[in-house]
Amino acid sequence: MIGAGQIREIxxxxxxxxxxxxxxxxxxxxxxxxxxxxxxxxxxxxxxxDDAYPLSLLLESWxxxxxxxxxxxxxNPDVVTGKVELATGIRGVRIGVSxxxxxxxxxEVVIVRALDDAMIVSGTTTVNGESALVVEQFSVALRxxxxxxxxxxx
Amino acid sequence: MSAxxxxxxxxxxxxxxxxxxxxxxxxxxFPILPGLFLVEHVHQAVLASWxxxxxxxxxxxxxxxxxxxxxxxxxxxxxSRTSDGTDLVCAAELTVKGxxxxxxxxxxxEGGPR
Numbered sequence: 001m002i003g004a005g006q007i008r009e010i011x012x013x014x015x016x017x018x019x020x021x022x023x024x025x026x027x028x029x030x031x032x033x034x035x036x037x038x039x040x041x042x043x044x045x046x047x048x049x050d051d052a053y054p055l056s057l058l059l060e061s062w063x064x065x066x067x068x069x070x071x072x073x074x075x076n077p078d079v080v081t082g083k084v085e086l087a088t089g090i091r092g093v094r095i096g097v098s099x100x101x102x103x104x105x106x107x108e109v110v111i112v113r114a115l116d117d118a119m120i121v122s123g124t125t126t127v128n129g130e131s132a133l134v135v136e137q138f139s140v141a142l143r144x145x146x147x148x149x150x151x152x153x154x
Numbered sequence: 155m156s157a158x159x160x161x162x163x164x165x166x167x168x169x170x171x172x173x174x175x176x177x178x179x180x181x182x183x184f185p186i187l188p189g190l191f192l193v194e195h196v197h198q199a200v201l202a203s204w205x206x207x208x209x210x211x212x213x214x215x216x217x218x219x220x221x222x223x224x225x226x227x228x229x230x231x232x233x234s235r236t237s238d239g240t241d242l243v244c245a246a247e248l249t250v251k252g253x254x255x256x257x258x259x260x261x262x263x264e265g266g267p268r
Contacts, residue, residue, distance in 0.1 A: 056194030
């Protein structure tokens, strides 16, 4: 089992948007299973009337599992000195049951194709054994910070 | 199932608040908006424009992220919606200062949450 401390050594996401609590299984270069527990203490619920976990956070949490797998062998804990992971595209996401506070999201991610600085990942999220998310194709690229800051006021 | 109907297009403005705490953690020293947050903004705009109807999102058919969105950016989202009687499909083109930053397509069905 890999907990939050080790997760922070692999990906650059930090509070309040580090949305993976633990990694249960990993086969580097192939697949990973991770989980995230949802609590009403999260800032998303501060003014939210609806109990359903926001779609953006559900997708972001799954995507962080994908990035964890993509970066497993070449950790990228700091974008300032390393690279920035950028989602470049997603296709074929089916949205199922809603998750609510008290639920645990179980994410499974599988590498479909790995290129030099990009990866295509597919996978699922389940909640209490029911499908919350099926992702056919998620593409993520690693870019140098300099590419992104070109033309931006510093 | 009735023939597809094209509904009036709509443009919404999304201001990316630099004070949003998300930027503290995404990422330290280099704040950029998680691209998937754009999906949420479009989703909320669709729900708001269909107030009174019980819409449930069933699919995110495609998203293409072209440029990162930074704190303080003002995103214009041009929504084009098609209804076939049961499903509503919303395609959105998102621009910042006239430059395309993302395109996406969401699918909804009538009915309460599952």
